Amino acid sequence: MHSFLRFLFFLVIVRPLALIVIGLNVRHRARLPKAGPALIVANHNSHLDTLVLISLFPLHQLPHIRPVAAVDYFLRNRLLAWFALNVIGIVPLQREIKASAGDPLAAASAALQQGAILILFPEGSRGEPERLSRFKSGVAHLAKRHPQVPVVPIFLHGLGKSLPKGEALLVPFFCDVFVGETLPWNGDKQAWMSALDGAMQALASEGKFAVWE
């Protein structure tokens, strides 16, 4: 029932929104993983990011695609929690790390083990629209735990213009989606993080973006 609702939501609402109202300019689409498990790592500017990333994949893959999302934001009330868990299909993540709470990445790890294509935003928050902020290192822990899982960086631009944090009115702009090459785990957390940063910067520099201030 829930998977049908989810299918319907993405077919009837999300796809037309992403492809017609917004409009995507996808570069290097062939680099997207064909099957799970995989880890998609993207910069985060807007609620649209998750929806757009999910709509990059064919609908038959939908059951395997799971965005990682913050517990404190998405599970803050029952209605939103129901929607986030069942329709968007999030894997909940505790942003505040408490010693008593146990392993914060357990749910994400489990999803990868089940063959999911996990979507993760290592900036941790949508932040200022169209500004790339520093990636948090949780993603490296996940990559280290699953060294065989391909990590695909994706750079997004323009969705923060269409629907920035704190705005409810969507204004259409064509948005850019640049898919990077798979980043293998290299055995060292810091070296890997800087490789990831480098990959994102390289993707960002592929585009020429209009000034928006």
Added chain:
Amino acid sequence: MMAHLTTNVRWALVGVAGVLLLATLVVWLIAATHRDKDYSELKLRTRSWWVMIGIFAGAMLLSPLASVVFFAFVSFLALKEYLSLIPTRRADRRVLFWAYLAIPIHYYWVATGWYGMFIIFIPVYMFLLLPLRMVIIGETEGFLRAAGTLHWGMMTTVFSLSHMAFLLVLPADKNPAGAGAGLMLYLVFLTQFNDVAQYTWGKLLGKHKVIPKVSPKKTWEGLIGGNLTTLGLAVLIAPYLTPFSLYEAAGAGLIIGVFGFIGDVTISALKRDLGVKDSGSLLPGHGGILDRIDSLTYTAPLFFHYVYFLHY
């Protein structure tokens, strides 16, 4: 479902399909005989033509209203591409929303055939309303640039292009051969044909540059050769689709040839100013939607008023 189109227009659509089929075969033949060269760009371009013409012709066959909706959607895509390319202000999000909202309203005037409103809505009412909305928000830094660029975009992508759609709702009795749809098809076909003709003549004979600062590939040979070809074709097909006399058809061909070129280089100037090669990536092999409809931003309003003055 095709009763609203005259027999001539239906045959013209068959003719367009024939031209496209012929072009596809030629591309396919060239690619098959010159295996050393890469023709994937040309193939993509041809495939995009099929998609564009398929949707365009499908809307025409369906009903005049479907065609008006199609043109409204083209305006939406063009305005969105324009606003995505140019610098905009974060403060103007709501203003841009109003600009988008103007599209369905404007095309409603078109669909109902309300000429008086159609002709002033964007040049007068939106021209006054959008800066007013900006002033209410209160951001003064970059105000003139924001108001000016937005109005230019509205005029180009919505007002100018919508003249194609208004041809469809002109009274049918003044043009028994093709009615409104005949005039629209005549304009769109000749404008696109002119683009291809100028490109082809330029490739074959091009030597002397017309405006190297804006568009270094445009040559006098391409411009003149293309213009003459368009002029000839305009005269040839006018009796089947338009109410034009021989001389009027020659005038129409000249307008489409010359101002198609101007529309093309105007968008080239815009892209050069912004430092981009293509306006977008919506149409594989062509670039963006502005790359495809650039010539029409000039030919549509000029052709419309030419016909309107002479026959309506």
